[in-house]
Amino acid sequence: MNERDRKQRLYVAEAGRLLRSGRISRREFMRRAAVAGFGFSAAGMLRWDMGNKVRANPVSANRRLYMQSDEMNSWLREVGGRFAGTTVRLSSESTAPSQITSDLIADNFTALTGINVQWEQTPLDQVLSKISQDTATESASNDIYYLDQSWLGRFALDIVDVRETYMNTDTDLNMPGYDFDDFIPELVPAIAEYQGTLVGVPFDIPIFIMVYRRDVFEELGLSVPTNMDEYLAVVRAINEAQLTNADGSRIYGTAGQWRSGHYALQCDWTAWLWSHGGSHTGPDNTVLINDEFAVAGAEYMLALGENMPAGATTWDWSGQGDAIGQGLAGIAIHWGEFFPGFDNPETSKVVGLMETGDLPQEKALRPASECSFDEVPAIGHQGGSCLALSRYSQVQDAAWVFLQWATSKETMALAAASSNTPVRQSTFDDPRVLEKARVVAGTTRHFPAILTAIKERMGTEPHFPSWADVSSTGAVIPTELGLMTTGAQDIQTTLNNIAAAIERAIEDDMM
Structure with missing residues (x-):
């Protein structure tokens, strides 16, 4: 490692010591780690x-x-x-x-x-x-x-x-x-x-999977969406129906992880970027996140936002998961890690009501061979x-x-x-795992959807060394996206700013 890299690592180590002693906050530690080029996926x-x-x-x-x-x-x-x-x-x-x-x-x-x-x-x-x-x-x-x-x-x-x-x-x-x-x-x-x-x-x-309310789909006579146009149409249909839960709370079309400045927002965004033919990078270390495909993905994302509770812009992944578990969304693309909690009667209002489906087919998909730094575009962000x-x-x-x-x-x-x-x-076929594929707290009944997402629909962000520096919580990408999702900045300006930040990060890594 060079001297610059060594000093950055020691800087992070010292920040960790300060956090451990209570002298800085977790947020400040994450900021310092990001400054040194270390983030969290x-x-x-x-x-x-x-x-x-x-x-x-x-x-x-x-x-x-x-x-x-x-x-x-x-x-x-x-x-x-x-x-x-x-x-x-x-x-x-x-x-x-x-x-x-x-x-x-x-x-x-x-x-x-x-x-x-x-x-x-x-x-x-x-x-x-x-x-x-x-x-x-x-x-x-x-x-x-x-x-x-x-x-x-x-x-x-x-x-x-x-x-x-x-x-x-x-x-x-x-x-x-x-x-x-x-x-x-x-x-x-x-x-x-x-x-x-x-x-x-x-x-x-x-990894991302698609989850939906079986009871809502049955009441409205909806079919599980198989492509991006169908997905948006289903979201709009559920939202326009204005159904309510037993406690009187409204069931919205979908829910997002749109907290401004949080890495969760970057994760949410990638599903729509990749599913419309866009990517962060192009061939030979170029940056394409501000092209026409990325614009189409951003337009689709904002259309989904019109069918979410207003609080979505304050939710990270836990907030999105809580909203689904409280019955506030009819369908969502969400982290599979949260699905076992939907069948937990101590915390969930949708026990036995949530189902999984294959992720909708992308409208367009840029091949990984046309990207750089191991980026693999696909709707199933991992x-x-x-x-x-x-x-x-x-x-x-x-x-x-x-x-x-x-x-x-x-x-x-x-x-x-x-x-x-x-x-x-082999784990997916293990009898101990299959035994829990039923409605029970800690269920494994979502594992087939997980396996399909991994094998067929898995999307991977770029892996250049300073990627975390631009994409993690508090960094440029989720901050700029937050301006877009709250209406403070237009799509093209947002994507141009993100593209410039990624280009600078790649140039720094090449020095």
């Missing part, structure tokens, strides 16, 4: 918000459902046992899968290998702070990194490419039956690779994370043994049975 921000709920209501593994194979146990004893007494360290956000995996370590990993694991679970700001400090100083204090998708370009040189170092060799350090090909193949380049380097192993994958092996670790082999166990079919299937979105193909 949709997954990161969702994990941050949901992590607060998980920490307040910890989850643990249902040990009765854990079925580690004899082959895995034998390998852990014989190969993992070589590293008995070694300690592997990692720091991650406190999410349901991280808590479930941690709960299994003592009896199912350490007892067999003798490898101790120190898994520190902290807010995501502290995860970034620790990784920034470690990599700036080339420290071995963490052996495994928990990487938000938006950080891949920044940390690609600080990790071990486990595909080249381990998987493509005949070493017995590779777990029998690990089956890396079982990870949904469309996910690997999107959330775990950077310019051909396998930065990490896929860990989670929030934001994922991965677990990566540190280049500076002094116990890389032991860490690789643990990383395989933590992301094995069995461990990840148990996390998915708690409704965490799967990243392995």
Whole structure:
């Protein structure tokens, strides 16, 4: 890394220390991180918000459902046992899968290998702070990194490419039956690779799906929309009907995550940008976000806004999810991570009423081959994370043994049975996951829609190093979009300003 990059990482690490001591706010930390070119993808921000709920209501593994194979146990004893007494360290956000995996370590990993694991679970700001400090100083204090998708370009040189170092060799350090090909193949380049380097192993994958009220559709005789024109027509029909819920609240056509200046607004916008043939980038590192296709996407977005509650411009993804759960929207394109909550009678007014459908077909779609920096246009916006092996670790082999166990079919299937979105193909067919595909809090009945979105409709933002600097909360893109969605600025001016900011960011990265 160059001196500028090193100083930026130390700046973020210091901001994390100030936040931890209460001397700056979370908002100020995010601002400082963005100044240094570090932001958080949709997954990161969702994990941050949901992590607060998980920490307040910890989850643990249902040990009765854990079925580690004899082959895995034998390998852990014989190969993992070589590293008995070694300690592997990692720091991650406190999410349901991280808590479930941690709960299994003592009896199912350490007892067999003798490898101790120190898994520190902290807010995501502290995860970034620790990784920034470690990599700036080339420290071995963490052996495994928990990487938000938006950080891949920044940390690609600080990790071990486990595909080249381990998987493509005949070493017995590779777990029998690990089956890396079982990870949904469309996910690997999107959330775990950077310019051909396998930065990490896929860990989670929030993604857009379409959800709608079955009772509203039945009452109005509506069909599930299959394309963009039909989707807008259905939204308008529901809104014009002015139906009400049992408590008297109105059912609007749709709901958005339109909070001005928030990254959620950028995520919302991408669905309409990409579905109308637009993209942020074009061939050879050009910027096309202000072309006629992007304008068409913005016009469509504003048309949807005419059929939302007025509060939509104050909602992030949680606000949109709460609005759907309270019955305020007849249809929406929303994060699949929120669907299990719609069947929770303690918090939802639409238990058993929400259904999923395939995302509507894009009106036009620019090929990924005509974009730059790994951007893949598609209506199903995704934001994922991965677990990566540190280049500076002094116990890389032991860490690789643990990383395989933590992301094995069995461990990840148990996390998915708690409704965490799967990243392995086999998990979708696991009996423990299928058993919860019914109306119940923590349902998995939305998983088929998730899988279709991942395999066929997944959209990925650009991955150039300073992307987070222009797209995250408080940055140029969501700030400019907020001016457009509130009527303070016209579409073309907004897109021109965004294009100029992206061009500057790319130029800075090329210096």
